[in-house]
Amino acid sequence: MLRQSLQPGRWRPFARSLSSLPINVSTAPTTEETTYSLKELARRKRKTEWKRRQGGQSFLDHLIVxxxxxxxxxxxxxxxxELYKPFxxxxxxxxxxxxxxxxLPTHHLTTLSSVTPRIRGNQGSHGQGTWQGGRNGAPLVVKVxxxxxxxxxTKEEVAKYNFKDEWEAEEEALAGLSPEERLEKLRAKRWVHYPRYQDNNLKRAEFKEAERILWKEERARRIQRRRRALNPLFLDLDTAVETALSDDSPLGLGNRESLGHLIASGGAGGLGNPNFLSTNHRSPKFATRGHExxxxxxxxELKILADVGLVGMPNAGKSTLLRALTGGRAKSEVASYAFTTLNPVVGVIRVANDGIFEGWRGEGVVHDETQIEEERHLELMEQGAFADSLTRNQKRTGAGHDTAYSGHDFDLLEEFRFTIADNPGLISRASEDVGLGHSFLRSMERSLALVYVVDLSGPAPWDELRVLRDELETYQHGMSARARMVIANKADLLGCDDQNPQLVEDARRKLQRLVEFVEEELGPLDVVPVSAKFSNNLTKVVGLMRGYVEDAREELKRSRESKTE
Structure with a gap:
């Protein structure tokens, strides 16, 4: 890929992007390293602009259907x-x-973007001659x-969308018609007549009796619909539907999945003319149409299901922390600008019986893609440009990229697993829907435990904590009580003795001030300094998170058992 990017024919896209950069290309040095840096800046600029345009559209957490x-x-x-039977x-x-x-709730989807705003079920087939009934419409399963x-x-909320049910649409179509025209249209929508026998049917007493029964059944359906409106549908799809088949299930189903939760029932099929056969009427020449x-x-409304939710200000290092905890499997965006994460990202953390989590690569391993790429390309430059660069099918080797266990071995050693969610950054007045506002807070409502992530390198990380606590509590009373830990990220200086002693001492005093603030205003929360970028102190974080999730799951289990009793 790198060799292809340096071909002459591929310079034109970079030239267009370079024109917008605050760099005078004509006077810039023409060395190979500088040329690569300019192209890399242009590539990152295009990627950032594309993500800002497209990222907000790919994730959808609220939809009217x-x-x-x-x-x-x-x-x-x-x-x-048939032969010898003309009548x-x-x-x-x-x-x-x-x-x-x-x-049907499913684990495979993380957004509502695949759900269409207008959903229409499959129509049943019409009946045919020789007593052939129409085929039922196949059920439509919408995965969410x-x-x-x-x-x-409610009816008042639906009115602003100008969407009407079958009876309201019918009344609107009949507005302004005379009583004779109105009755003719009503009958045309409900009855099927044998060719050239419509006028004859309308005069018969048998048809009038059948029409009276039809109006009575329709009135009963309207009353039933009004009663249902008094108890509107409400479903909380927080558990997957069981897909196993019972032993007495009909043959031919195979491994067919369960259909899920019934939302809307299909209309009944129309009646063929044999249903109107009687002793006085041996040749009925009318039938009914199907019901809507x-x-x-x-x-x-989508509320992300995750055991642990990361809560932090923009650029606090939540995405880097998630990548470090999951070994890079959770593809959260990492960059140096605010609101890098526009959509919630959920990762899975698997813990072995000795406390090591999958993806752990040892202390000091860098989890910063930008820095890794720059170091790798500069190394290639020193070795003679890109003659020995890797192809797309080759894998990078080395101690810095080997996990503690292979995937096969970890399947045998796994003892516990939980999910963790990286969410967009929270800012002041987010509870008033400022910034990403409710989109962020909505995704946090289902988390069993919340973890604050603050930037220890900032001037006052305790002020960040105060804002985070207040916004959670303003959005939903009692939500901040689910916070269990404070992660002081970017604590790189605490483990470096070769740095400026004054800077190290300032970082330690800042951490001590943060601990005192948590004890005074937030209560008994664990404060753990980490460096997600260099994988420092992550094993302790995973151990504490596991304890929180175990306690929360046990409490949730007890509450469900008490409700069933």
Whole structure:
């Protein structure tokens, strides 16, 4: 890739980006190292601008969805015909039932961007002759992320979206018509007539009786819909749906997954003309059309499910900490500007029986992609440019990149695992939806334990803690009580004896002031100085987090058992 980037034909994209940089290229040195640095700056600039444009659109945690179940198929008007039977009995089949709409929570999704704002169920097939009933519409399964809260909107909330159910849409279409035209349109939407027999059917007493029963059933459905509106739908999809099949399940299902939670039921299929056969009416020439499926407007709100949530100001080092704890498997963005993380990122931490976590590479290993890339390319420059550069299929070797255990061995040694979430930076007045505001705080509501991350290299990390605590409490009363630890990140100077003694002493006094502030205002929280960039003191952090998660899970289990009793 590096060799390809230096080809002459690939200089034009870099030239366009270099024109916007505050560097005079014409007067810059023409050495190979400087040329690479300019191109690397241009590449990072383009990547940053693209991420700022696209990052906010790829993650979606709140969505209004209009769901309409499938419409039932129409009944059929037909008569049986075969050799020597020119006037057979009525043989129209019933229409198929409309497809239901289900929501299935799944671990594989982390955003609502895959859910369309308008969901329409599959329609049932129409009935056919020789008593052939229509096929039922296949159920529509909409996959949503685990942790989605589904809430049905009230009629007043739906009104501002100008979306109407089947009866409201029908009334709007009939507005301004005369009573005769109104009745004609109502009948055309509910009945199917044999060709050239519509006028004859409307005069028959049997049709009028069937029409009276039809109006009565429709009135019952409207009353049922009003009763349902009194108890709006509310689902908290915080657990995955069980996919195992029971022993007495029908044959042919195979490994078919469970459909999930029913959101809207499909409409019933229409009745074929044999359903209107009676002793007085031996040749019914009418059938009913299928009913519309249920319509419902929902508000989907995603609240990230993670055992531990990192809470910190922008550029406090949360993304670097997550990369260090997960061995780089959690692809959180790392850069030097504020609000680098625009979307929550969830990583999994696996802990072995000896306390070592997967991805641990020893003390002092650098978790800074920018620095690693620069050192690697400068090393290649000294060795003769890119003659020995790695291809895309080669892997870098060395002690700094070997994990404590291989993946296969760790599967046998794993004793405990938990998830940790890196969230966008929190700023003052975030509870008023300033900055990323509610998008950040919403993703923190489900965390079993919260961990503050502050920048120890800053002038006053205790002021950051005060802002974080106040914003959590303002957004949701009691939310700050779930905080269990304070990570003083960027504590690089505390472990360096060869640095300026005055700087080291200032860092230690700052840490002592932070500990005193936590004891006075935040209560019994653990304060752990770390350097996520150099992997210092991370084993202690993982051990403490494991204890928090175990306690929280046990308490949650006891509360659920008490509710069931």
């Amino acid at each position: 209009h769901v309409r179940a499938g419409k039932g198929g129409d009944g059929c008007v037909a008569f049986h015909r 057979g009995p009525p043989s129209g089949g019933n229409g198929g039932r409309g497809g239901d709409v289900y929501f 992320p685990l942790g989605t809260v589904v809430r049905e909107l 499926g249920e319509f419902i407007t929902l508000s989907l």
